[in-house]
Amino acid sequence: MQIDFIIVGQGICGTFLSWEMQKANLSFVVIDEDKPFTATKVASGVINPVTGRRIVKTWMIEDLMPFAWNAYTSIGSDLNIDCIDQKNIIDFFPTPQMKLAFEGRFEKDQQFLSLPKDENDWRDKINYEFGYGIIDPCYWIDLQLLLQAQRKNLISKNQLITDHFDITQLQVEDNKIIYKEITASGIIFCDGANGFSNPYFKNLPYGANKGEALLVEIKDMPSANILKRGYSLVPWKENIFWLGSTYLWEFENADPSPGFYQFAKNWLTQTVKLPFEVLDHMAAIRPATLERRPFVGFHPQHKNIGILNGMGTKGCSLSPFFAKQLVENIIEAKPVMPEASVERFAKVLAR
Template sequence: MQTDYIIVGQGICGTLLSWCLMKEGKSVVVIDESQPFTAGKVASGLINPVTGMRVVKSWMIDELLPEAMSMYYEISRRFDIKVINPYGILEFYPDIKYRDTFTERAAQYTEYLHTDVDSADWDAMFNFHYGIGRISSTSVINMRLLQDTWRKHLQTTGSIIEEKFDQAQLSVTPEKVSYKGITAEKIIFCDAAAGMDNPYFSRLPFSLNKGEVLLVAIPDLPRDFVYKNSLKIAPWEDDLFWIGSSFEWTFDNTDTSAAFREKTEWQLKNWLKLPYKIEDQWASVRPATVDHKPFAGLHPLHLSVGILNGMGAKGCSQAPYFAQSLASHLVHGTPLHKEADISRYTKVLSR
């Protein structure tokens, strides 16, 4: 069997890269073993244009956001699904200092930050002391629907092999790659946390972290917003809310923990006045990087082997832009963004 590209992994990166390459008229075979609790399927899907206690714009957000919205809306129209939920964020200020910082930034980032929330509207639902800000140009991406819909399309077109990728079966030459009878011009690894053990890219500075979330029923809470303080409460499927999440940089398993549940429920009880019921708890590992920048491009010594990975907690906002960028690079030779291009690690990868 001959194809233009083999893509390993069908998380957010593999999904959007295969979409972009097929739009370019290229043939693709995706290799992916379906797993229920991948980072993309557990993530809230939140796109937030600001970040941190200093309330600064997220890296490249002015470039990332238009590409993300355009791609998600295009996919939604193509398959008649609702991938984008344009919920605003209500930011419950944790203290006076943060409130002052938010107010100061709101004068700079008028397209994103607003101080027009009437706190009295939320007194009956939440405990808070310092007021509420509002963040706009935010969305929750239905990652599970997106990936499941695209998987069905790949199945229908015979473009997916649903099995665990076997590195021992891969043959690489400068001109092509071969895998179990499939020959392709290039293979692109979009293998998320597994990328850390990939023999071609294990030298890259991955910095994996584990995250846990709760799925909670809160019948009386409006589903028009994402609610944020030390926790995030985001509307989820089946009338549930996603609540989380943790960031564990040192961990020895990917199981859910009683400690996370107890801590999160304590925080929730101190914040939320409404009755709720915990329905489920999930955990997964995020494929983050040391410099918080993604990995995109071709291996300096093996030009038929590439990567798109390392989006961490920003996959929903970053993956559309860098999937399109890598597809354009592969098909048309368009340069990659220098801060994402793995050529910045040429010396490391050439050892």
Template sequence: MQSFDYIIVGQGIAGSLLGYQLIKAGRRVMVLNDESIPTSSAVAGGIFNPITGKNLDKTWLADTIFPYFKTFYLSLEKETHSHFYHETNLFRPYANEQQRKHFLRLTDEFDLDKYISLVKPDRYSEIENHLGGLYTTSAGWVDVPLMIESLRQLFIQSEAYKAERFDYKALDISDTQVVYKNFQASKIIFCEGYYASQNPYFNWLPFNPAKGETLIATMPDYSITEIVNQGTWIIPLGSEQCRFGSTYVWNSLDWQTTPESKETITEKTDKFLKTSYTITHQQAGIRPTTKDRRPFLGNHPAYSNVFVFNGLGTKGVSLAPYFASELLFFLENDKDLLPESNIRRFYSLYSL
């Protein structure tokens, strides 16, 4: 029987960054990950953006989490000898005069100078921007598959990883420990993304999963280095490659790409993109979004050593570093979790 402090189930963004932070804290960790199933992390656009939506809403906790994850990711890049963090900022060209006036009114009304600056018309030749637009600083994207693979190799080197599908029936929980096959640990943490819907311990949580599809395109004549967002977004990946996205579907939750989503993305993109492109790939994933748009952290109401870290939704790369740290301090030092993230807010939904 091998002994650990923590067993982590799942190696998406949540499981990867929590496992890493626990190992850095000197804890013995075993990450169990089913490599045979598709995951949203494998196809995520990985955008981080402090100002979002048609009303220029500031991302929840932006002033705290954005400085935190920048320092975290840059440090992680050095340790893993990889480059997955891209602070490219984001340009939002005005779609029409009505939107231009709306955005200008919002920038005057709210204190957004820290994150927003105005861009004069016709800054870029590859896209339609004759009215100008907004330039958002502190934005960018994370190459999520590369980061996760870099951390997987770190886990393997630390003898903290095993590829296997988790069998809930093989889990034995007592007051003092959990036992899973030939592993025993003080605590187990489920970080399964969308697949938490199949987890008998946490399937009562109010997830609101959304399927999303993205496209990979080749654009030899596209030189914009910022993310461009006008209904759909374009992420420059380098080597003449860009990612277009994304769709949101709350029914038909499967991992299959569809011609309808391809058409939706290309039609919206063609409204502002003036450069020719060739679609080379199409990908689909299911985001573990939640009904209140806040993550799920904390311990099971009936089992004090069973925990969850999930529900990061569309903002996984922004939220995961900070909340992995928050969960670590909760696990190790009994530090209170933010009420907005603690699953205690949904204990009333649980029944034995």
């Protein structure tokens, strides 16, 4: 088989990269081992424009939000699915200090923030003491639906191989790469946290960050909003909510932990006034980076080996944007934005 590219991995990065390559008429195959608990499959799917205790806007959000809306609407229309919805965050203040911080930020800048007409309107469903603010707009991506739909699309075009990619079988030559019976002009790794040990990119400053979540059934809880009170309760399907998450830089393994399960169950008991049932418990490693910017582009020494990784906590907003930049780089030789390009690590990657 002779093609333009091999893509390793079909998380959110491989999904958007393969879609951009389809639109650009590049020939490729995706090799993905279809594991049940990857970062994209465990993620809640929220695009939240503000972050942290000081409620600051996230990096490039004014460009990323409209871009994401168009990208998810457009891929959804190609795949015949609705995978993006606006679901604003009801941000219940855990302390009086957080209420003051939100109100202070709201006074300075009202983009993305609003205050409710009646602070009491969640009292019959949620326990909260200090009122709430609203983060608006926020988007929710149905990642499970999107991944499955693009997988089906790739299979129908003979562009997906469900298998483990064994890097010891990769032969890299100046103008081509060979993997088993496939010869391609290049290969692009979208292998998420597995990429930390990739011999070509292992010197990049990755930071493994573990997150856990529960899936919970709560009948009669409205599903138009994401509810946040420390943890977030994200409406996934009818009566089913995703509850999470932790952000752990140190951990023993990637498995769901009894500690989180107990903590999250206590949170439910203390926060939610409606009956609930825990259905599932999931965990995954986020492919985060120490300087919180992604890794995009081609290896400075091996021009036919590329990467789209390091999306950290922001895969939903960053991956569509940078998948497009990477394909524009391939087709039109347009440079990838310097803050995201792997060229910035040329010295480290030369070692």
